[in-house]
Amino acid sequence: MEMQKVMLIVDDVEINRIILSQFFKNQYLILEAVNGHEALEVIEKQAVDIILLDLVMPEMNGFELLSILKKNEKYAEIPVIATTARNEGDNEIKAVEMGAADFITKPYNPTIVRCRVQNVMARIENEWWRFEQTAKDRQIVEMRRYIELDSLTGIYNSAAFFEKAASLLQDDPEIPYNIVYLDISSFKIINGLFHIETGNLILKTAAVYLKAITEGNGICGRMEADHFALCLPTDRFDIKPFVEGLDNAVQSLGICHNILFYVGVYPVDNVFLPVDQMCDRAHMALNMIKGHYTVRYAYYDDVMRERVLDEQMILREMEYALEEKQFCVYLQPIYSINENCPVSAEALVRWIHPSQGLISPGRFIPVFERNGFIVRLDRFVWETVCVFLAEQRKKTDRVIPVSVNVSRLNFYNSDFYDTITGLLEKYALEPWMLKLEITESAYMDNPRQIISQIKRFQEYGMQILMDDFGNGYSSLNMLRNMPVDILKVAMNFVQDIEHSDRAAGILKNVVKMARDLDMSVVIEGVETRPQVDFLQGIGCDNIQGFYFSKPLPMEKFEELIAGKDRATGK
Numbered sequence: 001m002e003m004q005k006v007m008l009i010v011d012d013v014e015i016n017r018i019i020l021s022q023f024f025k026n027q028y029l030i031l032e033a034v035n036g037h038e039a040l041e042v043i044e045k046q047a048v049d050i051i052l053l054d055l056v057m058p059e060m061n062g063f064e065l066l067s068i069l070k071k072n073e074k075y076a077e078i079p080v081i082a083t084t085a086r087n088e089g090d091n092e093i094k095a096v097e098m099g100a101a102d103f104i105t106k107p108y109n110p111t112i113v114r115c116r117v118q119n120v121m122a123r124i125e126n127e128w129w130r131f132e133q134t135a136k137d138r139q140i141v142e143m144r145r146y147i148e149l150d151s152l153t154g155i156y157n158s159a160a161f162f163e164k165a166a167s168l169l170q171d172d173p174e175i176p177y178n179i180v181y182l183d184i185s186s187f188k189i190i191n192g193l194f195h196i197e198t199g200n201l202i203l204k205t206a207a208v209y210l211k212a213i214t215e216g217n218g219i220c221g222r223m224e225a226d227h228f229a230l231c232l233p234t235d236r237f238d239i240k241p242f243v244e245g246l247d248n249a250v251q252s253l254g255i256c257h258n259i260l261f262y263v264g265v266y267p268v269d270n271v272f273l274p275v276d277q278m279c280d281r282a283h284m285a286l287n288m289i290k291g292h293y294t295v296r297y298a299y300y301d302d303v304m305r306e307r308v309l310d311e312q313m314i315l316r317e318m319e320y321a322l323e324e325k326q327f328c329v330y331l332q333p334i335y336s337i338n339e340n341c342p343v344s345a346e347a348l349v350r351w352i353h354p355s356q357g358l359i360s361p362g363r364f365i366p367v368f369e370r371n372g373f374i375v376r377l378d379r380f381v382w383e384t385v386c387v388f389l390a391e392q393r394k395k396t397d398r399v400i401p402v403s404v405n406v407s408r409l410n411f412y413n414s415d416f417y418d419t420i421t422g423l424l425e426k427y428a429l430e431p432w433m434l435k436l437e438i439t440e441s442a443y444m445d446n447p448r449q450i451i452s453q454i455k456r457f458q459e460y461g462m463q464i465l466m467d468d469f470g471n472g473y474s475s476l477n478m479l480r481n482m483p484v485d486i487l488k489v490a491m492n493f494v495q496d497i498e499h500s501d502r503a504a505g506i507l508k509n510v511v512k513m514a515r516d517l518d519m520s521v522v523i524e525g526v527e528t529r530p531q532v533d534f535l536q537g538i539g540c541d542n543i544q545g546f547y548f549s550k551p552l553p554m555e556k557f558e559e560l561i562a563g564k565d566r567a568t569g570k
C-alpha cells in the first residue's frame with residue numbers, strides 16, 4: 001500500500017490554513033505551523049513531502065525559513081510552494097529565485113492551487129525517477145564493464161569481443177572486414193626473464209595501441225594470455241604500418257628483449273560464421289609463420305582451409321585407423337651399387353584410407369608430431385618391422401636389416417629404450433637387424449640427453465643413422481662427437497649435383513669425411529643413372545632411391561629380395 005504523503009501548511013492566518021487544508025485533506029496528511037520556527041520544529045519530528053509557505057509572517061517569515069531549508073542538506077529537496085498576496089509581485093520572483101518550486105496567489109482558486117501542487121509533485125517524482133534511473137544505469141554500466149572488459153588491459157575480453165564483433169559484422173554485411181589475431185613470440189620467456197609486471201606492461205601497451213587503431217572503426221579484445229584480436233573494416237587496415245606501429249609502441253618501453261608480434265588475418269567471407277571460428281582461422285594463419293624472424297604476418301587462404309579440413313580429418317580418424325590397421329608399413333630397399341642388390345631397407349609408414357586411398361606420411365606425420373600420436377604410430381611401425389624380421393629369419397637364412405624412423409618425441413618417454421630392446425627380445429632378433437634413424441635436427445634438441453640415450457642403443461649393439469643430414473645445422477666437425485654409425489645424406493644434395501658443381505663438391509667431401517670418421521654413408525633420393533655413376537665414382541656404395549626401387553608393400557619387398565637372392569645364387 002502506498003504511504004500517505006505529508007503536507008505542511010505554514011501560515012500565520014488560521015483561515016488560510018483551513019482553506020488549504022480543505023483542498024488537500026483527502027490526499028495528504030496535513031500538518032500546520034504558524035511561523036518559520038514552528039515549521040522547523042515540525043519537520044524535525046516528521047518527514048514532509050511538500051510545504052505550502054506563506055512569505056509574510058511574524059517571528060520567522062517565509063523567506064528566512066526558505067533560506068534555512070535550502071541550505072540544509074536534509075531539507076533542501078523538500079518542494080516548497082510560496083503563497084503570496086496579489087500585490088506581492090516581487091516576492092514571488094524572489095521566492096522562486098531562493099528555490100521555491102512555484103507560488104500560488106491569494107485568494108486561492110481551488111483548481112489553480114490543486115494544479116500547481118500536483119505539477120510540483122509530479123515534477124519532483126519525475127526527477128526522483130530520473131535520478132534513480134541514472135543510478136541504475138550507472139550500476140548496469142559498471143556491471144557490463146565488469147562482465148565485458150578484460151581486467152588487466154581494459155579492452156573487451158574474448159566473450160564480449162565475439163559478441164560485439166558478430167553484431168558489427170552483421171550490421172552491414174556489405175562492408176568487408178578482417179579478423180586479425182595477434183600473438184607475442186616467446187611471451188612465457190619474457191615473463192620468466194623479467195618480472196610479471198613487465199609482461200603486464202607489454203600487454204597493456206599493446207592494448208592501448210590496438211584500442212587507438214580500432215577507435216571509431218572497429219573493436220579489439222584480449223583473447224587469452226598474450227593473444228589479442230581485432231575486427232576492422234578491410235579498407236581501414238594496412239598490415240605493414242600496423243605491425244610497425246605495434247613494434248614501436250612496445251619497443252618504446254625499453255625492455256631489453258626482442259619482443260615480436262605475429263599477426264594472422266582472416267578476411268571475413270561469411271559474416272554468419274561464429275566469430276570464435278573466424279579467430280581460429282586467423283590464428284591458424286599466424287601459426288604458419290610463428291617462429292620466423294622475417295615474416296611477421298600471414299593471411300588465411302583456401303590452401304590453409306584445405307589443410308585445416310585435412311588436419312581435422314586426420315585427428316578425427318587417427319585412433320580408429322590405428323585400431324583398424326589402416327596404417328601399414330612399406331619397405332624401401334637400400335642398394336649396394338657394388339653388390340647390385342639390397343643390403344638393407346627403410347621402413348616407411350603409409351595410411352591406406354578406405355575412401356581416400358593411400359595417404360603419404362608427409363600429410364599426417366607433421367600432425368602427429370604436433371599432437372604426440374607419432375609415439376604410438378612409431379611403436380606400431382617398429383613392432384610390425386620386428387614381426388617381419390622374425391618371419392624373415394624363420395623363412396630364410398639371409399635377413400636384411402631394416403631401419404625405422406624414430407620421432408624425436410620418443411626421447412622424452414622414459415620407456416623408449418626398454419620398448420625397443422623389449423621388442424628385439426620379444427621377437428628373438430639380434431640388435432644389428434633393427435637400425436634407428438634419427439633426424440639430424442633431433443640431435444640438436446637437447447644434445448646431452450639425446451646423445452646419452454643413443455649411446456645406450458649403440459652399446460646394446462644397434463646401429464644409428466643420422467637421417468636427413470645436411471638439412472639441419474650440424475657441421476661436419478660436430479659429427480666427430482656424435483654417436484652416429486651411418487650418415488643418411490638428405491635428398492636435395494644428390495638431386496642438385498647434375499646442375500651444381502658446388503653440390504657435387506660438397507657430396508664428395510661428405511663421403512670422404514664420413515669415411516675418415518669410420519661412418520658409412522647412404523645417399524637418399526637417387527633417381528637417375530648419372531647420379532648412380534657419380535656416386536659410384538666418389539666411392540659411395542649405399543643408395544636409396546627410386547632409381548632402384550620405390551618403397552614397397554612388405555610382400556613385394558619379400559619377392560624382391562627373394563628374386564635377388566635367386567639372382568645372386570643364394
Ligand code: C2E
Binds near residue numbers: 361362377544546
Ligand atoms: P625420410 O625419412 O627422409 O624418408 C625418405 C623419404 O624419401 C620417403 O618419403 C621416401 O619415399 C622418399 N624417397 C625415397 N627415394 C626417393 C627418390 O628417389 N625420390 C624422391 N623424390 N623421394 C624418395 P615418405 O615415405 O613420403 O616419407 C616422408 C617422411 O615421413 C620420411 O622422410 C620420414 O621423415 C617420415 N616418416 C615416414 N615413415 C615414418 C615413420 O614410421 N615414423 C616417423 N617418425 N616418420 C616417418
Ligand code: CA
Binds near residue numbers: 467
Ligand atoms: Ca628416414
